[in-house]
Amino acid sequence: MEMKKGIVFSLDAILSLTIVILLVAALLLLRYQSLIPEKKYEQIGYIASDTLNILTELKVYEIKENPTVKELINSKIIREEDLNRSVLDLIGSFWGGKNYTIAENITREVLQFYNFSCLRLDIEDEKIYSSCDEISGEVAVSSMIESGYEVGKPISGYIARAWARKVRKNTTEIIPFLPEGSGWTGNKLIVTKKFSLPTEITIYNALLWVSIHFGTTQNQAEFQNLKVNGWQKKNDVVWVYKEESYYGTEVTTAAYGYVDVSKEIFPGNNTIELEIGTPNYHSHIHPGMRLVVTYSLTQESKEGEKIFKRRFYFDDVEGYSGSWATASFFIPENAKNVSTRLHLNLIDLEDTFDSYGRNSSDILIYVNSKYLFFNDSFCPDNETCYPSCPWKRWPYEYKCDIKGTKNVSLDFDITNVTINGTNVVSVYVNCYGDRHWGDKRSRIYSDPISDPENSSYIEVYYELDEPVYGYGEIDITREMIYGGDHSNPKNFNFTLSESKAKLLNTFTHVAQGFSCMINVSARNSTSTFKTVFISPSVRAIPASVFIEPKIFSPGINYLRVVDFQPGGSLSPGNLILNYSSFEYTYLIKALVGYGKVFNTSQQAVEDAVERLKEQVGAEGISVEEIEIENKTVQGIRYLWGPSLFKVLAWER
Amino acid sequence: MLSKSQTFSFEFFIALTIFLIGFSVLIVFWNYTNIQIHEKKSSEELISVALSLSQIFFVEGYPKQWSLENVKVIGLASENRINQTKLELLGSAGYETTRNKLKIDSDFYFRIHNQTQEFYFFGKLPRQDSTVVKINRLGILNSTPVIIEVVVWK
Numbered sequence: 010m011e012m013k014k015g016i017v018f019s020l021d022a023i024l025s026l027t028i029v030i031l032l033v034a035a036l037l038l039l040r041y042q043s044l045i046p047e048k049k050y051e052q053i054g055y056i057a058s059d060t061l062n063i064l065t066e067l068k069v070y071e072i073k074e075n076p077t078v079k080e081l082i083n084s085k086i087i088r089e090e091d092l093n094r095s096v097l098d099l100i101g102s103f104w105g106g107k108n109y110t111i112a113e114n115i116t117r118e119v120l121q122f123y124n125f126s127c128l129r130l131d132i133e134d135e136k137i138y139s140s141c142d143e144i145s146g147e148v149a150v151s152s153m154i155e156s157g158y159e160v161g162k163p164i165s166g167y168i169a170r171a172w173a174r175k176v177r178k179n180t181t182e183i184i185p186f187l188p189e190g191s192g193w194t195g196n197k198l199i200v201t202k203k204f205s206l207p208t209e210i211t212i213y214n215a216l217l218w219v220s221i222h223f224g225t226t227q228n229q230a231e232f233q234n235l236k237v238n239g240w241q242k243k244n245d246v247v248w249v250y251k252e253e254s255y256y257g258t259e260v261t262t263a264a265y266g267y268v269d270v271s272k273e274i275f276p277g278n279n280t281i282e283l284e285i286g287t288p289n290y291h292s293h294i295h296p297g298m299r300l301v302v303t304y305s306l307t308q309e310s311k312e313g314e315k316i317f318k319r320r321f322y323f324d325d326v327e328g329y330s331g332s333w334a335t336a337s338f339f340i341p342e343n344a345k346n347v348s349t350r351l352h353l354n355l356i357d358l359e360d361t362f363d364s365y366g367r368n369s370s371d372i373l374i375y376v377n378s379k380y381l382f383f384n385d386s387f388c389p390d391n392e393t394c395y396p397s398c399p400w401k402r403w404p405y406e407y408k409c410d411i412k413g414t415k416n417v418s419l420d421f422d423i424t425n426v427t428i429n430g431t432n433v434v435s436v437y438v439n440c441y442g443d444r445h446w447g448d449k450r451s452r453i454y455s456d457p458i459s460d461p462e463n464s465s466y467i468e469v470y471y472e473l474d475e476p477v478y479g480y481g482e483i484d485i486t487r488e489m490i491y492g493g494d495h496s497n498p499k500n501f502n503f504t505l506s507e508s509k510a511k512l513l514n515t516f517t518h519v520a521q522g523f524s525c526m527i528n529v530s531a532r533n534s535t536s537t538f539k540t541v542f543i544s545p546s547v548r549a550i551p552a553s554v555f556i557e558p559k560i561f562s563p564g565i566n567y568l569r570v571v572d573f574q575p576g577g578s579l580s581p582g583n584l585i586l587n588y589s590s591f592e593y594t595y596l597i598k599a600l601v602g603y604g605k606v607f608n609t610s611q612q613a614v615e616d617a618v619e620r621l622k623e624q625v626g627a628e629g630i631s632v633e634e635i636e637i638e639n640k641t642v643q644g645i646r647y648l649w650g651p652s653l654f655k656v657l658a659w660e661r
Numbered sequence: 662m663l664s665k666s667q668t669f670s671f672e673f674f675i676a677l678t679i680f681l682i683g684f685s686v687l688i689v690f691w692n693y694t695n696i697q698i699h700e701k702k703s704s705e706e707l708i709s710v711a712l713s714l715s716q717i718f719f720v721e722g723y724p725k726q727w728s729l730e731n732v733k734v735i736g737l738a739s740e741n742r743i744n745q746t747k748l749e750l751l752g753s754a755g756y757e758t759t760r761n762k763l764k765i766d767s768d769f770y771f772r773i774h775n776q777t778q779e780f781y782f783f784g785k786l787p788r789q790d791s792t793v794v795k796i797n798r799l800g801i802l803n804s805t806p807v808i809i810e811v812v813v814w815k
Contacts, residue, residue, distance in 0.1 A: 025676060029683035033690065043701045048708040052796050055715070059799035063806050066741045071804040122775040122806050125797055 190293020192331020297520025
């Protein structure tokens with residue numbers, strides 16, 4: 010009985026309890042899911058977007074009584090024109106200017122009116138201001154992208170740009186002497202170089218580099234004249250390199266030196282006369298003889314040329330006997346419609362006949378080749394064209410039958426044999442190389458000043474797609490001496506700055522004592538060496554080797570010059586002298602664009618003029634006439650940003 | 662018989678007592694939950710009303726320059742700021758008219774203030790026993806950042 014009672018009680022109670030628990034559980038499970046947290050989040054979201062709206066809409070003048078802004082106005086950091094900017098713009102501006110504390114204080118003073126929720130302003134995920142130390146709970150975010158003015162920069166005013174109509178620049182002009190001379194036993198060689206410098210210049214310096222081969226045995230010394238505009242300068246030459254060569258009892262010297270002719274060279278027309286000789290050898294000018302003149306010049310701003318027609322004149326070469334000259338000229342890589350013409354006026358050349366009675370060639374012309382371009386009469390071969398005459402005198406003088414003298418004027422179209430880059434034209438009269446077969450005077454006539462049409466010259470015509478430089482660009486030429494040791498090969502490197510990166514023309518002037526043939530190559534810091542010139546024949550060494558400017562770039566650039574024999578081997582004794590030089594012409598912009606915005610037109614103009622003077626002044630250019638353009642502007646945005654602003658809000 | 666009758670009465674009594682207690686608890690809990698649900702629903706509705714109502718401070722209304730005669734949609738903003746003139750128009754319209762125009766059943770009041778002063782009040786204060794919901798919005802009134810307090814009650 011006892012046992013039964015217990016069972017009934019427990020079963021009923023447990024059933025009842027189970028039913029109640031199930032009902033309670035059902036109530037709990039089915040209880041109402043409240044949306045209040047979402048609604049609260051919605052409200053916080055409104056606070057975030059309202060805050061951003063306040064910062065965007067509120068103007069600086071409306072918070073000018075806030076302590077930070079007030080102080081900035083008093084200290085004139087915030088100016089009148091800043092007052093109409095939005096507060097967010099102001100905050101971003103100071104933040105962009107790394108004035109973080111100012112940006113934070115401005116934000117705090119605007120937002121401190123509301124402290125029921127936590128507010129924080131971020132820019133690009135960096136905190137500008139937060140009213141609470143830490144973020145907790147649900148956070149609502151409102152964001153926008155904004156950019157704006159820099160503080161202190163006006164949003165309207167005057168701007169100006171300027172360009173130079175006329176400048177005074179310091180530049181360098183290099184007037185090379187051609188490798189040229191007389192035939193063997195040329196007792197006397199007279200080279201007359203006539204040239205013109207601009208008339209309106211002030212010459213600061215004129216240095217004549219002298220590179221000659223002449224007799225120096227004491228009783229044969231024949232350095233008779235080096236006259237610069239009539240002034241005798243032969244005793245003023247400072248010889249810096251000499252190399253002697255012995256031919257029996259005769260000593261000849263390849264000598265390199267310089268003489269200051271600053272006082273003897275003038276604006277306008279100039280004449281330099283060189284008279285040297287050697288009884289048994291032949292005297293001539295070696296590579297590297299050049300006049301380097303540095304002067305200031307007034308230049309009007311104008312667009313560069315697209316069509317080029319220029320003459321490269323020969324020097325007047327008068328040899329006793331025989332005369333020769335290697336002229337050079339260049340054609341840019343991108344030249345179109347190229348035409349070239351060679352005009353020669355040869356005077357008193359002797360009309361020679363060989364042992365077989367054949368009229369021998371007295372005139373040999375080579376154009377970019379070791380083979381003859383022209384010979385006036387019989388030649389046994391098309392290369393050296395030595396006449397078959399009996400030997401006359403040791404070692405290489407041959408006695409041809411001379412039947413009078415003649416003057417010859419020649420005109421050739423050499424377009425077909427012209428190449429892009431450096432061209433060489435060698436002219437030999439009554440001689441070739443180490444031989445001659447004339448007797449008295451032979452002259453390659455040239456007087457570009459007084460008689461240009463009858464002078465000997467190469468006339469070059471070509472066109473370019475674009476002018477070589479634009480309006481407002483000024484060309485400046487400079488020269489760099491190789492330096493280092495004399496050597497073969499000779500390596501030269503130089504650093505080209507960014508300001509001189511726009512190169513117009515580049516040349517190298519190779520200076521040598523003895524020479525044969527040269528190979529010139531160049532590269533920049535990233536490219537490989539590119540050959541820019543190879544002598545086509547012996548003695549075909551240009552006075553100026555043209556190098557395409559595009560080879561060079563800002564940074565370190567390299568040149569390599571090698572003297573080699575016709576078979577290709579290195580000429581160990583033919584050194585490239587360290588007085589060789591690199592000539593480069595670069596362009597400077599003599600104009601400045603619109604600059605800062607100023608409150609007055611005068612301030613904008615003064616700023617433009619100052620910027621222009623500073624820009625060209627760095628290159629030694631002074632501005633003589635300036636053209637100004639100024640105008641008023643509105644709404645110029647001085648950029649900070651665009652930046653992403655975020656307002657974060659959460660419950661305290 | 663006696664022992665059966667005793668058993669029935671005692672056990673039944675105990676079981677019934679337990680059941681009644683449990684049932685009572687259930688009823689009380691049911692009632693409590695219902696009240697809670699009702700209150701929450703009521704609060705939610707009021708919050709929704711308050712949030713909707715608060716938007717009138719951020720819209721211009723229709724027409725934009727409305728008057729009491731032509732207003733179709735009440736809005737108290739102009740150029741992203743609270744317009745003082747429109748606030749005054751609302752005051753002129755009176756509470757009941759405004760409530761009708763706004764088409765809300767609940768009562769409400771607006772209070773515009775910052776930390777130091779109150780700039781504007783409109784509406785009816787809640788009774789002691791009413792369900793009250795308050796939300797805050799932020800805006801600009803007369804060049805001053807302000808807190809817009811919107812209270813809705815029933």
